[in-house]
Amino acid sequence: MAADLKIELFIKSSDDGESIGNCPFSQRLFMILWLKRAAFTINTVDVKRNPDILRDIAPASQLPFLIYNGDLKTDNNKIEEFLEEALAPPKYPKLDVRYKxxxxxxxxxxxxxxxxxxxxxxxxxxxxxxxxxxxxxxxxxxxxxxxxxxxxxxxxxxxxxxxxxxxxxxxxxxxxxxxxxxxxxxxxxxxxxxxxxxxxxxxxxxxxxxxxxxxxxxxxxxxxxxxxxxxxxx
Missing domain, CATH: 1.20.1050.10 (Glutathione S-transferase Yfyf (Class Pi); Chain A, domain 2)
Known part of the structure; x- marks a missing residue:
């Protein structure tokens, strides 16, 4: 894995525009990255105060989304699958289940x-x-x-x-x-x-x-x- 790996997670902000907002899908990806022990940046996005931010960063997308080494990824399930594959053992822990x-x-x-x-x-x-x-x-x-x-x-x-x-x-x-x-x-x-x-x-x-x-x-x-x-x- 490259040493300059850059991961950015964009999630919904709270009503104050800064804290973590109510979004189980955002928290899901936040937890995965934390459990992977990967270096990443978390960005809370206030679409009420800055409605154009999604258009500028991820056109036609909804929160949450991920930018991985410059590549935009927007589908929650596919992001999960991608992170499990990209952040794999031995450097990163396996998070997939043993039993389906x-x-x-x-x-x-x-x-x-x-x-x-x-x-x-x-x-x-x-x-x-x-x-x-x-x-x-x-x-x-x-x-x-x-x-x-x-x-x-x-x-x-x-x-x-x-x-x-x-x-x-x-x-x-x-x-x-x-x-x-x-x-x-x-x-x-x-x-x-x-x-x-x-x-x-x-x-x-x-x-x-x-x-x-x-x-x-x-x-x-x-x-x-x-x-x-x-x-x-x-």
Whole structure:
């Protein structure tokens, strides 16, 4: 790998125009680069105060995007795949999962959460909440089920989705779960981990890692972002 490697990540800024904004996709790539231990520059972009910046740097693109040695890369999934290939062992750690099931664990949680939190019709709330809780329970079951390399006679004691190390799967899921947790508590007085011990432990394990905690937007930023999206049912 060349010594003059230059990586720039452009992400959404917060409402103040400087801090990290509410964007799980931005946090996903931020976490990956941090876990890779690669030297990179993080740029928070305020499109409200400087609407032309995207046109000037990445025409027809949306945040987040990456510039790698001068090459613009704009697709989140393709950026993840590219970084895993370009920043490879032995110099950089491998972040891909060991088990393919870990990639899709919790994949529908954010979708069900969005339908639930945006609903303004009281008659639909019960069913949407049920579907949301089902998605959380499916994730809970996956976290508690031993992986093939674990002792199958006891609940899993692993720290994260695919084992005891953060992987690409966690970089995708944890930012979304953080948003879910903050928004549900504020707008619906609903704590998602109250009865879900596996999920609660998973989030607590993540909170011990700077790669997750230091890439999270402030809770106030998430609450503000959902101010005109979430509904509070009475």
């Amino acid at each position: 099931e870990s990639r899709t664990a919790g994949a529908n949680v954010f979708q069900k959460f969005s339908a639930y939190i945006k609903n303004s019709i009281p008659q639909k709330n019960e069913n949407l909440q049920r579907l949301f809780l089902k998605a959380l329970l499916d994730l809970e079951q996956y976290l508690n089920t031993p992986l093939p390399h674990e002792d199958g006679t006891h609940p899993s004691k692993r720290l994260f989705l695919d084992g005891n190390e953060l992987t690409l799967a966690d970089c995708n899921l944890l930012p979304k779960l953080h948003v879910v947790q903050v928004v549900c508590k504020h707008y619906r007085n609903f704590t998602i981990t109250q009865q879900l011990t596996g999920l609660s432990t998973y989030l607590k394990n993540a909170e011990k890692h700077e790669e997750f905690m230091n890439t999270c937007p402030n809770e106030e930023e998430i609450i503000l972002a959902y101010r005109n999206v979430a509904t509070t049912l009475r």
